[in-house]
Amino acid sequence: xTEITKAANIRNFSIIAHIDHGKSTIADRILxxxxxxxxxxxxxxxxDDMDLEREKGITIKSKPVRLLYKALNGxxxxxxxxxxxxxxxxxxxxxRSLAACEGALMVVDAAQGVQAxxxxxxxxxxxxxxxxxxxxNKIDLSTADPEKVSKEIKKINGLSESPILMASARxxxxxxxxxxxxxxxxxxPDGKLEKPLQALIFDSVYNxxxxxxxxxxxxxxxxxxxxxxQTMSNKNNYEVNEVGIFMPKRKKVEQLSVGEVGYLTAxxxxxxxxxxxxxxTNSEQPADRQLxxxxxxxxxxxxxxxxxENDDYPxxxxxxxxLSLNDSAISYIPENSPALGFGFRCGFLGLLHMEIIQERxxxxxxxxxxxxxxxxxYRVYLKxxxxxxxxxxxxxxxxxxxxxxxxxxxxxxxITPSQFLGGIMELLQDRRxxxxxxxxxDKDIARLLYHLPLNEIMLDxxxxxxxxxKGYASIDYHIMGYQESALIKVDxxxxxxxxxxxxxxxxxxxxxxxxxxxxxxxxxxIPRQLFExxxxxxxxxxxxxRSTVRALKKNVxxxxxxxxxxxxxxxxxxQKAGKKRMKRIGKVEIPQEAFMxxxxxx
Amino acid sequence: MNHVLNIGLYLHIPFCxxxxxxxxxxxxxxxxxxxxxxxxxxxxxxxxxxxxKNQEVELTSIYLGGGTPTxxxxxxxxxxxxxxxxxxxxxxxxxxxxxxxxxxxxxxKCKLLFQAGANRLSLGVQSxxxxxxxxxxxxxxxxxSLAAYHSAREAGFxxxxxxxxxxxxxxxxxGFKETLTExxxxxxxxxxLYALSLExxxxxxxxxAAGKIKLPSDDFTNKLFLEAITLLGERNYExxxxxxxxxxxxxxxxxxxxxxCQPYLGLGAGAxxxxxxxxxxxxxxxxxxxxxxxxxxxxxxxxxxLSSSEKMSEKIILKLRxxxxxxxxxxxxxxGTPIEHFFGKPIQELKEQGLLAExxxxxxxxxxxxxxxxxxxxxxxx
Numbered sequence: 002x003t004e005i006t007k008a009a010n011i012r013n014f015s016i017i018a019h020i021d022h023g024k025s026t027i028a029d030r031i032l033x034x035x036x037x038x039x040x041x042x043x044x045x046x047x048x049d050d051m052d053l054e055r056e057k058g059i060t061i062k063s064k065p066v067r068l069l070y071k072a073l074n075g076x077x078x079x080x081x082x083x084x085x086x087x088x089x090x091x092x093x094x095x096x097r098s099l100a101a102c103e104g105a106l107m108v109v110d111a112a113q114g115v116q117a118x119x120x121x122x123x124x125x126x127x128x129x130x131x132x133x134x135x136x137x138n139k140i141d142l143s144t145a146d147p148e149k150v151s152k153e154i155k156k157i158n159g160l161s162e163s164p165i166l167m168a169s170a171r172x173x174x175x176x177x178x179x180x181x182x183x184x185x186x187x188x189x190p191d192g193k194l195e196k197p198l199q200a201l202i203f204d205s206v207y208n209x210x211x212x213x214x215x216x217x218x219x220x221x222x223x224x225x226x227x228x229x230x231q232t233m234s235n236k237n238n239y240e241v242n243e244v245g246i247f248m249p250k251r252k253k254v255e256q257l258s259v260g261e262v263g264y265l266t267a268x269x270x271x272x273x274x275x276x277x278x279x280x281x282t283n284s285e286q287p288a289d290r291q292l293x294x295x296x297x298x299x300x301x302x303x304x305x306x307x308x309x310e311n312d313d314y315p316x317x318x319x320x321x322x323x324l325s326l327n328d329s330a331i332s333y334i335p336e337n338s339p340a341l342g343f344g345f346r347c348g349f350l351g352l353l354h355m356e357i358i359q360e361r362x363x364x365x366x367x368x369x370x371x372x373x374x375x376x377x378x379y380r381v382y383l384k385x386x387x388x389x390x391x392x393x394x395x396x397x398x399x400x401x402x403x404x405x406x407x408x409x410x411x412x413x414x415x416i417t418p419s420q421f422l423g424g425i426m427e428l429l430q431d432r433r434x435x436x437x438x439x440x441x442x443d444k445d446i447a448r449l450l451y452h453l454p455l456n457e458i459m460l461d462x463x464x465x466x467x468x469x470x471k472g473y474a475s476i477d478y479h480i481m482g483y484q485e486s487a488l489i490k491v492d493x494x495x496x497x498x499x500x501x502x503x504x505x506x507x508x509x510x511x512x513x514x515x516x517x518x519x520x521x522x523x524x525x526x527i528p529r530q531l532f533e534x535x536x537x538x539x540x541x542x543x544x545x546x547r548s549t550v551r552a553l554k555k556n557v558x559x560x561x562x563x564x565x566x567x568x569x570x571x572x573x574x575x576q577k578a579g580k581k582r583m584k585r586i587g588k589v590e591i592p593q594e595a596f597m598x599x600x601x602x603x
Numbered sequence: 604m605n606h607v608l609n610i611g612l613y614l615h616i617p618f619c620x621x622x623x624x625x626x627x628x629x630x631x632x633x634x635x636x637x638x639x640x641x642x643x644x645x646x647x648x649x650x651x652x653x654x655x656k657n658q659e660v661e662l663t664s665i666y667l668g669g670g671t672p673t674x675x676x677x678x679x680x681x682x683x684x685x686x687x688x689x690x691x692x693x694x695x696x697x698x699x700x701x702x703x704x705x706x707x708x709x710x711x712k713c714k715l716l717f718q719a720g721a722n723r724l725s726l727g728v729q730s731x732x733x734x735x736x737x738x739x740x741x742x743x744x745x746x747x748s749l750a751a752y753h754s755a756r757e758a759g760f761x762x763x764x765x766x767x768x769x770x771x772x773x774x775x776x777x778g779f780k781e782t783l784t785e786x787x788x789x790x791x792x793x794x795x796l797y798a799l800s801l802e803x804x805x806x807x808x809x810x811x812a813a814g815k816i817k818l819p820s821d822d823f824t825n826k827l828f829l830e831a832i833t834l835l836g837e838r839n840y841e842x843x844x845x846x847x848x849x850x851x852x853x854x855x856x857x858x859x860x861x862x863x864c865q866p867y868l869g870l871g872a873g874a875x876x877x878x879x880x881x882x883x884x885x886x887x888x889x890x891x892x893x894x895x896x897x898x899x900x901x902x903x904x905x906x907x908x909l910s911s912s913e914k915m916s917e918k919i920i921l922k923l924r925x926x927x928x929x930x931x932x933x934x935x936x937x938x939g940t941p942i943e944h945f946f947g948k949p950i951q952e953l954k955e956q957g958l959l960a961e962x963x964x965x966x967x968x969x970x971x972x973x974x975x976x977x978x979x980x981x982x983x984x985x
Contacts, residue, residue, distance in 0.1 A: 554821055557798070
C-alpha cells in the first residue's frame with residue numbers, strides 16, 4: 002500500500018452491545034463476508050482470543066481489525082472495526098475506542114431487548130457524536146420479538162429516528178445490509194493530511210521484543226518509520242520503528258495517514274509511558290493541542306491477594322508485574338499480614354476487573370490465591386485538616402482523629418420487567434440507595450435510576466439482583482464522585498487479637514448486623530483449640546458482638562493394636578500435614594479452607 | 604539353641620454371624636461352613652510356612668482375634684490352637700487369649716478352649732443395656748454376657764478381659780455407670796474401655812452423616828471417660844494404657860507387645876506382622892488368601908519398611924499410650940541421642956499446655972493429655 006489511503010473511503014466503527022447480545026458473532030460474520038480472513042482461519046469469535054474472554058464471552062482488551070469491503074455501488078471501502086470491552090469496569094477504554102470511530106453498530110438481542118448497558122453505551126457513543134446504527138440480532142430465535150425491541154430502541158434518547166436493521170449473526174441473515182448501512186450512514190473521517198500529526202492512543206499491549214505496541218487512530222497528519230514523535234501528556238520523545246495495520250494479525254505498512262487505524266512501535270519500554278487516551282504528535286512540528294479526553298484511570302476497588310502457599314509469593318510478584326505490562330489500570334503494593342504472610346494490596350477498575358485478574362493469576366500463572374473482601378477507596382478528612390485516602394480498612398486512623406469520611410457514590414441504571422420492581426427497590430433501599438427516577442421503556446419494562454455508595458454493590462449485589470429478577474434485570478453504573486457518609490470501622494478480634502484482614506468499614510447502621518454475622522461465622526469456621534477462644538467485633542474498642550469457640554476436651558484414638566498401627570500413624574501424619582498448612586492468628590490455628598471461607602463472608 | 608527371638612502370634616478369624624453397625628474391621632458375616640473349613644486348613648498351612656522359616660523363635664503370647672473367633676466351633680478352635688503348639692515353640696508361661704462374643708460361647712466351648720491351652724478369654728460385652736446392644740447390631744444380651752463370664756470361670760479361666768464401650772448413641776451417664784459398676788462387681792482381671800470411634804464407611808457412619816443418629820458430644824464422652832478412670836482406680840484397676848485397665852499383674856502380655864514395638868507374627872486374612880522394622884499385611888480376601896496358601900505361597904499383600912523417623916514416631920506414640928510413658932534411657936539406647944535433641948521444642952510446649960509431664964526417667968501423658976492424646980502425638984511426627 003504505497004498510496005496514501007483516501008479518507009473518503011474509510012469507515013471507522015465499533016460494535017456496542019450488552020453482554021451476550023452477539024457482538025462477537027456479528028463481528029465474525031462481518032469478517033467472513035468481507036473475506037478478511039480465509040475460511041481456515043475462521044473460528045468462533047475470532048476477535049476474542051484470550052481464554053478467559055472466550056469463556057466468559059466478553060471482550061477485555063480492545064481489538065481493531067481492518068476489512069476491505071466492495072460495496073454494491075462498486076466502490077472499495079476500508080472498514081476499521083474496533084472491538085471494545087463490553088463491561089462498565091472498562092468504560093474508559095470503551096470511551097477511548099469510541100473516540101477513534103465515527104460510528105457504531107448497536108447490537109440488541111431480539112429476545113432480551115434493551116438492557117441497562119445498551120443504554121449507557123448509546124449515551125457514551127452519542128457523547129462522542131457517533132452515528133449509531135441499531136441492529137436487532139438473533140431474529141431467528143423462537144422467542145424473538147423484533148417489533149417490541151424496535152419500540153424499546155426508539156424510546157432511547159437520540160435513536161428515535163434511526164433506521165433499525167434486522168439480523169441473525171448465527172445464520173448470516175441481514176449481514177450484507179449491515180455492511181451497506183455502514184457505508185451509507187457512517188461518515189468518513191474528516192481530518193487533514195497536511196496538519197501536524199495527531200494520533201489518539203486507544204489501547205496498547207506489551208511485547209517483550211518491541212516494548213509497548215500502541216493502537217492508534219490518526220486524526221490528522223501522517224506517520225511512518227523514522228518519524229520523530231512525542232507523547233503529549235508527558236512530552237517524551239521517540240523515533241518510530243514500525244507502523245502497521247490489523248489484518249487482524251499485525252501487518253507492517255509504510256505509513257499510516259489521516260483517518261486510518263493501526264499500530265505503532267517506538268521502543269516504549271513500559272506500558273505506563275503510553276497511556277490510553279494520550280495523543281501522539283510530531284516532535285519537530287507538534288500539534289497545538291492534545292485530542293480531548295485524556296484522563297488518568299483510577300482504581301476504585303481494592304483487595305489483597307495472598308498466595309495460599311507462602312512459597313508462591315515470588316511467583317505472584319512476577320505474575321502481577323507481567324499482567325500490569327498489558328493493563329496499566331492494575332495497581333499493587335506489597336503487604337504483610339500476620340495471618341496470611343506476604344501478599345499484595347491491589348487496585349482495580351471494578352469488580353469484574355478484579356475477578357478477571359484473580360482468574361488470570363490462578364489460571365495462567367497457576368497461583369492459588371486467597372483474596373480478601375474487596376473495599377473501596379475512602380477519603381478521610383482529619384481534624385488537623387489533612388485529607389488521606391484509605392484503600393484498606395485496617396489503615397483507617399483512630400476515630401478521635403477523624404473529622405468525617407467520604408465514600409464513592411455511583412449512579413446506577415437498572416432495567417427490569419416491572420413485576421420485579423418491588424423486590425429490587427427493597428434491595429436498593431437496604432443498600433442505602435436513593436431513588437432518583439423511574440420510567441417505562443415499554444408497558445412492562447421499567448428503567449430505574451438510583452444513587453448509592455459503591456461499597457454497597459461490592460458484596461453479593463449482582464447475584465441478589467439476578468435472583469430477585471430471575472435473571473431478567475440488568476444494571477450499569479458509573480462513579481459520580483465522593484459524598485460524606487456516617488462510616489465506622491469494625492475490627493474483628495480472635496483471642497483478643499485484631500485480625501487485620503477482617504476489619505471492615507461500614508455504615509454505622511449496618512455495623513451490628515454485619516459484625517454479628519461475622520463472629521457467628523467465625524465460630525463455626527474456627528476449629529476448637531486447646532483453650533477457649535473468644536471472638537469479638539469492636540468499634541472504637543467497644544465490643545459490639547461476641548461469640549466463643551469452646552476448648553477442645555477430647556481428641557484421642559480409642560484403641561490401637563497391632564493391625565492398626567500403620568493406619569493410625571498415617572491418619573496422624575495426614576492431620577499433621579494439614580496442621581502445617583494452617584494459618585495462625587496469634588496462638589489460634591485455623592485451617593486454610595476455613596480461613597478462606599471467613600474472608601468470603603459477606 | 605542359638606539366640607531365641609521372643610515373638611507374639613496373632614491369628615485372625617475374619618468371620619462373624621452378623622456385622623455390628625460401627626465395625627470397620629475386616630470380617631465377613633457368613634454361615635458358609637465349607638469356607639470356614641478351607642480357611643482353617645489355610646491358616647494352618649501358613650503356620651507351617653512360617654514355622655519352617657522361623658526356627659529360632661519362641662512364642663510368648665498367642666491371640667485369636669477377629670471378627671469373631673467363636674464363630675468357629677470349639678473343635679475348630681482346638682484344631683487351630685493345637686496346630687500352633689505343633690508348629691511353634693511356645694514359652695510355658697505364654698498368654699493364650701481367645702476373643703469371644705458372649706452370644707457364641709457356652710460352657711462346653713469354654714472347656715474345649717481351656718483344654719486346648721487357652722488361658723485368657725476376652726469377652727466383647729460392650730454394654731449391659733440390651734436395647735443399646737440391639738441398636739448397635741450386637742447379637743448378644745446382658746444375660747448372655749453374664750452366662751458366658753460364669754461359664755469361662757467354671758471352665759477354669761483365671762484371666763478374663765471384658766470389653767466395654769462408651770460414647771454410644773443415646774448412652775446416658777447413669778446407664779454407662781451401671782454397666783461399668785456391674786462389670787467391676789464381676790471382678791474380671793482386665794477391662795478394656797474404649798470410646799466408639801465413628802468410621803465414615805460403616806452403616807453407623809452413614810446414619811450419622813445422614814443425621815439419623817446423633818452421637819454424644821466429645822465433651823460428654825470425655826466426662827464419661829474421666830469418671831470411669833476414677834471409678835476403676837478406686838477398685839484397684841490399674842490404668843496402664845489409654846484404654847486398658849488391669850488388676851495388678853494382669854496386664855495383657857500380647858497387647859503390650861504392640862505398644863512396646865516388639866515383634867509379632869500375624870496370620871490369617873488381613874493380619875499384620877511386624878518383624879525387624881518391616882511391617883507386612885496379608886490379603887484380606889479370604890478366597891485369595893486360601894488360594895495362595897494352597898499354592899504354598901505366603902499371602903502377603905504389602906509391606907512397609909519403617910524409616911528411622913517413622914520408627915521414632917511410632918516408638919514415642921505407642922510408649923506414650925502407656926501410662927508409664929516413654930523411658931528416656933530406652934529412647935537414647937535405641938536412637939543414640941536423647942529425645943530432646945529431636946523434639947525439645949514440642950516437649951516444652953506440650954508441658955506448658957499441661958498435656959505432657961516429665962519425671963527423672965520418663966515422659967508421660969497428664970490426665971488432660973490422655974483425653975487429648977492425638978494433639979500430643981501430632982507433635983512427634985515428622
